[in-house]
Amino acid sequence: MNVRRRLIPAAAAASLGLGALTACSSDSAATGNTDKFDVVASFYPMAYLAQQIGGDHANVTSLTEPGQEPHDLEISTKQRAQLEEADAALYLKGLQPAVDEAVGQTGIKTKIDAATLTHLEDHGTGGHSHEGEEGHSEEGHSEEEHGRDPHVWLDPVKYAEIAQGVGKAFEKADPDHAADYKKNTEALVTKLNGLNSDFENGLKDTKTKVFFTNHAAFGYLAERYGLTQEAISGIDPESEPSGARVRELQQEAKADGVTTVFYETLVSDKTAKTLARDANLKTDVLDPLEGITDKSRGDDYVQVMESNLKALQKALGAK
Numbered sequence: 001m002n003v004r005r006r007l008i009p010a011a012a013a014a015s016l017g018l019g020a021l022t023a024c025s026s027d028s029a030a031t032g033n034t035d036k037f038d039v040v041a042s043f044y045p046m047a048y049l050a051q052q053i054g055g056d057h058a059n060v061t062s063l064t065e066p067g068q069e070p071h072d073l074e075i076s077t078k079q080r081a082q083l084e085e086a087d088a089a090l091y092l093k094g095l096q097p098a099v100d101e102a103v104g105q106t107g108i109k110t111k112i113d114a115a116t117l118t119h120l121e122d123h124g125t126g127g128h129s130h131e132g133e134e135g136h137s138e139e140g141h142s143e144e145e146h147g148r149d150p151h152v153w154l155d156p157v158k159y160a161e162i163a164q165g166v167g168k169a170f171e172k173a174d175p176d177h178a179a180d181y182k183k184n185t186e187a188l189v190t191k192l193n194g195l196n197s198d199f200e201n202g203l204k205d206t207k208t209k210v211f212f213t214n215h216a217a218f219g220y221l222a223e224r225y226g227l228t229q230e231a232i233s234g235i236d237p238e239s240e241p242s243g244a245r246v247r248e249l250q251q252e253a254k255a256d257g258v259t260t261v262f263y264e265t266l267v268s269d270k271t272a273k274t275l276a277r278d279a280n281l282k283t284d285v286l287d288p289l290e291g292i293t294d295k296s297r298g299d300d301y302v303q304v305m306e307s308n309l310k311a312l313q314k315a316l317g318a319k
Contacts, residue, residue, distance in 0.1 A: 037174045040083055042091035042099045043070040044291045045153035046114060048301045049166050050090050052188045057177040058170075063099060067293045069266045070095065075102040083108060088173055090114065090166060095150040110173040117165030118158045120148040123219035151288060155220035156199065156305070160192040195305055199225055202309050207317030210256040212249060212281075214263040214272045217288035227316070232261070232271055241271065250279040260315035262286035265295045284311050 036059040041047035043064035050060040063079055064070045075098045083089055088110035089103045103111055153159045167185030171178035203225045211222075216231035230249060232241045252258065260282045263272035269283070276283045287296060287304050297307035312318075 037170070037177070038085070038087045040086040040089050042089075042096055043073070045159070045289060045301065046090045046092060049114075049159075049163055049188070053163065053167050053170055053181055053184045055180060055184050057174065057180060064096075064291060066291055067266065068291060070290045074098050080106070088112060088169070092150055092152070094120070094148060110169060112166055112169045114152070114162045114166070115148075115150065118152055118161040120150065120152060121220070121223075122147065123149040123216065123223075149216070149219050151217045152220055153301075154218055154288065154305075155224045156192045156196040157224060158220060160189045160196075163188050163192065191302060195302055196224075198306070199309055202313050202318060203227065203316065205319045206313070207319070208257040208259075209316065210252070210258050211286075211312065211315055212253070212258055212261045212272075212275070213286055214261075214267065214269070215288075217264075217290075218286065227312075230258075232275055246275060246278070249275060253279045253281055257317075259317070260284050262311070262315070264288055265293060266291055282315075284315060286311055 037054060037057050039050045039054060039058050039060045041050050041060060041062050043062060044066075047060055047062040050058060054060060061082065063075065063083075064073050073096050080102055083102055083106045086108055089106070089108050090112045091099050091103055092114040093100050094115055152162070163185055167181050167188075170181040170185075174181070199221075209226060210228045210230060211218075213229055213231050215233045216229065218229045221227070222229040230252060232245070232249065258281065261272045261276040261279075262284055263269035264287055265285060266288075273283055275281070285297065286308055289301060289304055292298075292300065292304070296304055298304035
């Protein structure tokens with residue numbers, strides 16, 4: 001397929017943060033005046049895959065700007081127009097309802113739903129990580145928790161599965177560059193497999209297996225490495241915990257030797273710090289990697305995940 005040339009208005013380019021997320025750093029790519037394979041990604045983890053796999057052949061933009069909380073995204077008219085003009089849309093159905101609706105309404109030929117490329121699970125209420133654990137039915141939890149957990153990119157193994165599916169979709173949509181997409185996908189999967197090995201080895205022997213988080217984003221990571229996530233809030237990072245949930249976590253911290261309450265960069269740390277103060281615990285950052293900002297502990301997915309590993313090793317008492 002010969003990718004069509006397009007000229008995207010400067011205003012639309014600015015609204016999509018093209019300069020920060022294009023796979024190519026040239027001025028022409030930054031303005032969208034390119035004959036490359038145009039991919040619109042829903043948020044950072046999808047944009048990272050598209051950049052790594054697309055390489056020099058893809059022009060990648062993100063609907064979610066750096067620092068924007070992806071759950072809250074609303075799609076503008078300009079962004080809808082950008083979707084219509086793209087060669088492919090890469091998104092994760094179930095995480096951003098506005099994106100799901102916008103992609104569904106477009107005539108774009110290649111729609112890649114990452115949720116179909118691996119197995120998503122229901123991690124239950126109360127923040128428990130293991131499939132089949134129903135946890136505690138505390139009031140104040142989001143209804144989202146009763147559905148499938150979308151935070152699959154935080155498990156390097158499942159993220160690698162998604163990467164392989166994205167690679168195949170790129171090969172099919174832009175066959176002229178299929179060999180390069182295949183090569184780039186293999187390189188990315190190798191990198192993610194190495195990250196998985198680092199987590200396996202780094203979290204194998206720890207004093208405790210329980211960690212507290214601001215919201216239930218780390219269920220897949222916890223399940224992969226034999227840990228138990230206990231979330232103050234639910235899958236929705238803005239939801240407030242009930243008083244009963246806070247008291248329960250205070251008791252559990254003592255019982256399980258929990259030392260740290262993790263919070264994240266894109267949402268308020270107020271609840272996490274309040275719990276930490278009341279339970280005499282430390283606080284630290286565990287990044288759900290929904291976006292990269294100047295506050296992120298790393299410049300890309302792998303670097304931030306390595307920072308997450310170090311934070312978990314410290315909090316769990318890795319030996």
